[in-house]
Amino acid sequence: MSAKLSDVAKLAEVSTATVSRVLNKSGYVSKKSREKVMLAVEELEYKPSKVASFLASRKLAFNIGIVAGKRLFRVLSDQSDQFYTIVLKGIEEFFAGNNMRGSLVPSNNFSEDYDGYLLIGGEITEEDIKKAKETKKPVVLIDQYLAGVKVDCVVSDGYDGAIYGMKKLISKGLKKIVNIHGPLSHFGFKDRFDGYISAMEGAGYLPKAYEYDEDNDNMSAIIDLLLSRYGLPDAVFGCNDTAAIRAMEELQARGIKIPEEVSILGFDDIVNSSATTPSLTTFKIFKHEMGVVGSRRLQSLLIGNEPRPTKISLFTEFVQRESTL
Known part of the structure; x- marks a missing residue:
């Protein structure tokens, strides 16, 4: 030692x-x-420690731009989001103890006044990364990965979680498992979707998926289409808790019992997931840790430590509650 x-x-x-x-x-x-x-x-x-020595010699704090897309910037500004607000707290806590300070800015604001950037959420695009890199400052993505771009990122391992979840449901004898996901341009949704497809096909079952528009809330139309075209599923896997909760609400509104008739599985473990009736079975994403790990990675880049781009993936944790058999 x-x-x-x-x-x-x-x-x-x-x-x-x-x-x-x-x-x-x-x-x-x-x-x-x-x-x-x-x-x-x-x-x-x-x-x-190279980090400790560098910080001790530095009189001014690093000034970091915390960049979010239009929608996420809005919900983070009023702290109404149950996922990224926790990520942001992890970032802020790391900054407070490591001579760093941050400002939440929209994705069209890449000022050279910042020493580095944390780009957070699935709205971040290749164009955003290009603009950030043009400033010649270090960049780290949080909860977003774009294939082929080769920029540092911290994500949750949704593929592994989805595989684990599908095996859990299938082990209970459930075969008709439907996936409801958000935009697949968001790495998190795509990763979980890919895990779902792989697990279903690997078990010899037919995948069935629908895209949920959270802003316009098209869940009622999805459930009507699902029941009329596919019939009653054994289970619904929502690629986030919001989709899972809305699916459960719409099924219950049609007199369908959860989990006796349909099991519901979510992803994220937001605060509301434990307060539903029945409480939502889901996967816990370590949101606070994502903020801390992303901030630490940016700090390493700022001092010239381990400069080659790295993809860091955090495993999730299965949380058994009442909405699944």
Whole structure:
């Protein structure tokens, strides 16, 4: 195990603040104490954190542009979104402890005044990334991945979650499983959709999917079409909790019992998912961690650490509640 700053301080019989002053060459330290610190560093083979050293030498905070598409910028501005508001809190908490500050800006505002950018959400396009890169500043995507663009990103592993969820439903004897998803230009929806298709085809069952327009709420029309053309499904898999909850509401409004007649599975684990009747079985996305991990990755890029683009994928967690058998 590598030595820590506190180990150096203990061996040198000085405070950690004194060790920091010696290593950062800042402030007064007596010759005797300085020599004791350097001997302890050599004996323990202590290697200072590149991040810590950089931040200690920096007088001003990094100024970060937190960029969102038009719709997401609107809902984040009034904190009405149950997903990205938590992502944003993770970002803000990391910034507070790491000499960084951020401003929420719309996707048409790529000012060179920012030291770097966090681009969040499925509305982010290749054109947005191109504009951000033109500023020559580091860029990290959160909850969005665009194939072939090769830009740093942090996403949840929806494909793995969908595979796991379908296997759970199929193991209960459910075969007619319908997927209701958002726009497939959003990586999260596409990833979960692909997992659903793979699991259904792998089990020898026919996939059936419908696209949900959350802004115009076309769920009533989807359920009418589903029941008239496909019949009563065994289960509905919503690619996010909002779609799953709306599907459950529309099915219940037509006298269909959940989960006795149709099981409902969601994705995201937003706050409302545990308050539905019955409570929604879903997958927990670690939203706060996505914000923290994305911010940490941007920090590494800002100090020139590990510069090659990286795709970081966080696994989800299955949350069994009452809406599935």
